Amino acid sequence: KAGVTQTPRYLIKTRGQQVTLSCSPISGHRSVSWYQQTPGQGLQFLFEYFSETQRNKGNFPGRFSGRQFSNSRSEMNVSTLELGDSALYLCASSLVRLGGADTQYFGPGTRLTVL
Amino acid sequence: DAKTTQPPSMDCAEGRAANLPCNHSTISGNEYVYWYRQIHSQGPQYIIHGLKNNETNEMASLIITEDRKSSTLILPHATLRDTAVYYCIVRVVTLTSNTGKLIFGQGTTLQVKP
Numbered sequence: 400k401a402g403v404t405q406t407p408r409y410l411i412k413t414r415g416q417q418v419t420l421s422c423s424p425i426s427g428h429r430s431v432s433w434y435q436q437t438p439g440q441g442l443q444f445l446f447e448y449f450s451e452t453q454r455n456k457g458n459f460p461g462r463f464s465g466r467q468f469s470n471s472r473s474e475m476n477v478s479t480l481e482l483g484d485s486a487l488y489l490c491a492s493s494l495v496r497l498g499g500a501d502t503q504y505f506g507p508g509t510r511l512t513v514l
Numbered sequence: 515d516a517k518t519t520q521p522p523s524m525d526c527a528e529g530r531a532a533n534l535p536c537n538h539s540t541i542s543g544n545e546y547v548y549w550y551r552q553i554h555s556q557g558p559q560y561i562i563h564g565l566k567n568n569e570t571n572e573m574a575s576l577i578i579t580e581d582r583k584s585s586t587l588i589l590p591h592a593t594l595r596d597t598a599v600y601y602c603i604v605r606v607v608t609l610t611s612n613t614g615k616l617i618f619g620q621g622t623t624l625q626v627k628p
Contacts (some may be wrong), residue, residue, distance in 0.1 A: 449613060500607045505559070
């Protein structure tokens, strides 16, 4: 089974621009979560989508948004980019099994550099 | 979610067992212990998880103390490719909720040396 895929793998943008990152979950997985990783803050949870609805949100400004499509693929968008948004953005998918402990599987990440 | 405490770094000789400790003294009854590792700038890789019984898979063993306040991840025969940051995470799982939010700490940097 193919793993979680993220596109693009690398991206360079300038301040003030916006960016859209894409994540394709493992086949059959219905939940997609996004994380930001920076040297200073480590790995931080952004949000989670399940059945096209956001069901969890981390402590990030409204410039960070996301969505999930009916095929469970997800996109996240960052508007009005700031230098501090330079980070590795990670996507993780999980099956969502009620009554049992689920496992999240991570993609390779998208490295975003804001100049 | 309960907070975890891990040593910032550890060394291990290649071929020997690596024992990575994690303290989660405030863990509650419905919180599982998960371990992930991250090899330089790659996505975190799932290793193992458990609730209260010891668990073993092809990658590692997880030993959880009887009071569940701490756990140890064991890599039985460490190789150079096991050099990574290892994260111990506790996560609430209930019958009706299995959310995707993981709270990562700073983890333990394991250096496997030849």
